[in-house]
Amino acid sequence: MTDTIVVANLSKWFGLKVAVSELSIGFRPGVTGLLGPNGAGKTTLLRVMAGLQRPSQGEVRILGVDPRQDTEIYRKISLVPEDESVYDRLTGRRFVELAARLAKIDHPVERADTVLDTVGLNDAADRALGGFSKGMRQRAKVAAALVSDPEILLLDEPLNGADPVQRAQLIALFKRLGAEGKTLLVSSHVLAEVERVSDRVVAMVDGRLAAVGDVATIRAAMTDKPRRIYVDTASPRKLAAALITGSDVLGVQIDGDTVRVETSDAADLARRLPAIAIDHSIGISKVEPVDESLESVFRYLVEGR
Amino acid sequence: MTLALHLYRRIMRRGRVIGLLALAAVPGLVFWLSAFDAPDDELITLYTDVLASVGYTFAIAALILTTATLRDERDSGTLPYIYMRPIARVNMAAQSLAAGTAAALVIGVGGWIASAVALLAVGGDLQAAVPSLSLFVAAGFGYAAIFVPLGYLVPRALLVGLGYIIVVETILAFAVEGLAQISIWRISLSIYAGLEDGFGEVARQAMTPVTPGVWGGIAKLAGVLVVGLLVLTWALRKRDAL
Numbered sequence: 001m002t003d004t005i006v007v008a009n010l011s012k013w014f015g016l017k018v019a020v021s022e023l024s025i026g027f028r029p030g031v032t033g034l035l036g037p038n039g040a041g042k043t044t045l046l047r048v049m050a051g052l053q054r055p056s057q058g059e060v061r062i063l064g065v066d067p068r069q070d071t072e073i074y075r076k077i078s079l080v081p082e083d084e085s086v087y088d089r090l091t092g093r094r095f096v097e098l099a100a101r102l103a104k105i106d107h108p109v110e111r112a113d114t115v116l117d118t119v120g121l122n123d124a125a126d127r128a129l130g131g132f133s134k135g136m137r138q139r140a141k142v143a144a145a146l147v148s149d150p151e152i153l154l155l156d157e158p159l160n161g162a163d164p165v166q167r168a169q170l171i172a173l174f175k176r177l178g179a180e181g182k183t184l185l186v187s188s189h190v191l192a193e194v195e196r197v198s199d200r201v202v203a204m205v206d207g208r209l210a211a212v213g214d215v216a217t218i219r220a221a222m223t224d225k226p227r228r229i230y231v232d233t234a235s236p237r238k239l240a241a242a243l244i245t246g247s248d249v250l251g252v253q254i255d256g257d258t259v260r261v262e263t264s265d266a267a268d269l270a271r272r273l274p275a276i277a278i279d280h281s282i283g284i285s286k287v288e289p290v291d292e293s294l295e296s297v298f299r300y301l302v303e304g305r
Numbered sequence: 306m307t308l309a310l311h312l313y314r315r316i317m318r319r320g321r322v323i324g325l326l327a328l329a330a331v332p333g334l335v336f337w338l339s340a341f342d343a344p345d346d347e348l349i350t351l352y353t354d355v356l357a358s359v360g361y362t363f364a365i366a367a368l369i370l371t372t373a374t375l376r377d378e379r380d381s382g383t384l385p386y387i388y389m390r391p392i393a394r395v396n397m398a399a400q401s402l403a404a405g406t407a408a409a410l411v412i413g414v415g416g417w418i419a420s421a422v423a424l425l426a427v428g429g430d431l432q433a434a435v436p437s438l439s440l441f442v443a444a445g446f447g448y449a450a451i452f453v454p455l456g457y458l459v460p461r462a463l464l465v466g467l468g469y470i471i472v473v474e475t476i477l478a479f480a481v482e483g484l485a486q487i488s489i490w491r492i493s494l495s496i497y498a499g500l501e502d503g504f505g506e507v508a509r510q511a512m513t514p515v516t517p518g519v520w521g522g523i524a525k526l527a528g529v530l531v532v533g534l535l536v537l538t539w540a541l542r543k544r545d546a547l
Contacts (some may be wrong), residue, residue, distance in 0.1 A: 052385055053545040074391045085382030101307040102390040
C-alpha cells in the first residue's frame, strides 16, 4: 500500500516560533490518530497538509500533488477544522449544500441530504447553526467535509464537545470510512480517544515526532516513565522507610507530612500502598499522583528518543 | 457564481447595510440642506460640487463593505470552507471582486437615490441627477478593486484603507500628479464630468488635475480592476489562507 500523504522534511514557523520542525512521515489508507498535547503542532501540520498554510521548509504531497499548486486536489481532500466557527446564520442543511455547490457536486441538495443522514443530523438540519450544540456543530462540519466523498479526510479534534453517544457514532463513522479505503487523520490530545479510533498513532510534541506506531507501543513507552506520587500521612518517616524497600521505588523524600515518592511502576505502588499501611499501622490521608499530564508524558517520550 | 453569491450575502448584513446606506446618503442630505436658498439655475452646479466634495462618505462606506468581503471569512475562521474547494484561484479572486463590487454598487445606488431625491425635493429635475449615477458606479468598481484585496492581505485593512482615502486621495493626490491620475475618486469624477456639462468649480477642483473623459476614466478603472484581480489571485495562491 502506498502513502496517500507524504510529508517530507516539513517545517513551519511563525516568526521565531517553530510550530512544526523537520517532520517526515507518510500516511496510508485507514485511520491514523495524531496525538499530542495542545501546542504540539498538530493543527499546523493538518493546515499545511490541507494547503491552508505554506510550508516554511520541506513539502507535502497529497496523492502526489502539492495542495497549494493544484486546487483540483480539493475534490479528493477535506478538512474538518478545529475552530468551532461555522456560518451561524445558515441552517445545517444550507451549510452542507453550500459546501456541495462550492465543491461542484452534481445534485448538491440530494448529496447534502445523504451526508446529513450519515452524521445523524437530518432531524436538526433545518435549524440555524448558531443554535447548534458544540457536538452538533462538529457533526455539521464533518458532513460538510464528507460532501465531496473525499479520499483523504483530515479531522482536527473532531470529537471535541461531542457527547458520549455522538462520540460513539462519529468513531464508528471514521472506522467505517477507514475500512472503505479512505485515509483519515484524526487529531486529538486524548490518548484514550485516539485509541478508540485507530490502532496507528503518530505522537507529536513541540512540533516534532515523539512516537509512531500502534497504541500498545505508545502505551508501553508511557508506562516506562517514572511517576511521582505524593502521599500525606501522620507518620512520614515510617512510611518512607517501608516504601524504600520496594524495587520499583526510585527515591523517597519527606516534606512535612508529605512523602514524595518516585516510582518506575505506579500501578504496582498503588497495589502495595494499602498493604504497607495496614502492615505498619500507618494512617494515610491522601494519595496524589503528580506529573501525570499528557504533555509531561509526551515530553518524556521525546527526551527518551 | 456560488461563491460570489455566498460572499455577497455574508457581507450584506442588515445592520451594516442600513448604516452604510445612511453614510452614503450624506451627500444627498448635505445638498438638500445647502440648496434651500439656491437659485434654480445654480442647482446643478451646487449638486455636482456637493457630490464631489462630500461624496467621500461613499468611499468610506465602500471601504467598510468591500474590505469585509474575504476579511469576514478570515476573521470568523470560516475561510477554509471556501478556500478548500476546487476553484481556480483566479476564479476565486474574480468572484470575490464581483461580490465586493456588487455590494458597493448597492450602497452606491442607495447614495445616488438619496441625492436624486434631494434634488427633486428642492425643485430640481430628476433627469439632471442621472449622470451622477456614473460617479457612484465608477467609484464602486474602483474601490472594490482596491479594498477587496486589501481586506484579504492586511490585518488592519480599515485603518490602512482610511489612510489611503484621507492621505493619498485627499492630500497627496493634490501634490503629486501621478497619484492623482490613479485616484479612484478623481477617475470617477472625470467620468461624471464627461457626462455632465454643468460641473461646478468646486467639483473641478476636486478632480484636478484629472481631465473629464468617460472612456479615459473607464480605461483607468479597467486597469485598476485588472491589477486588483492579479493581486488578489497572487495573495490567494501564495499567502497563508488563515
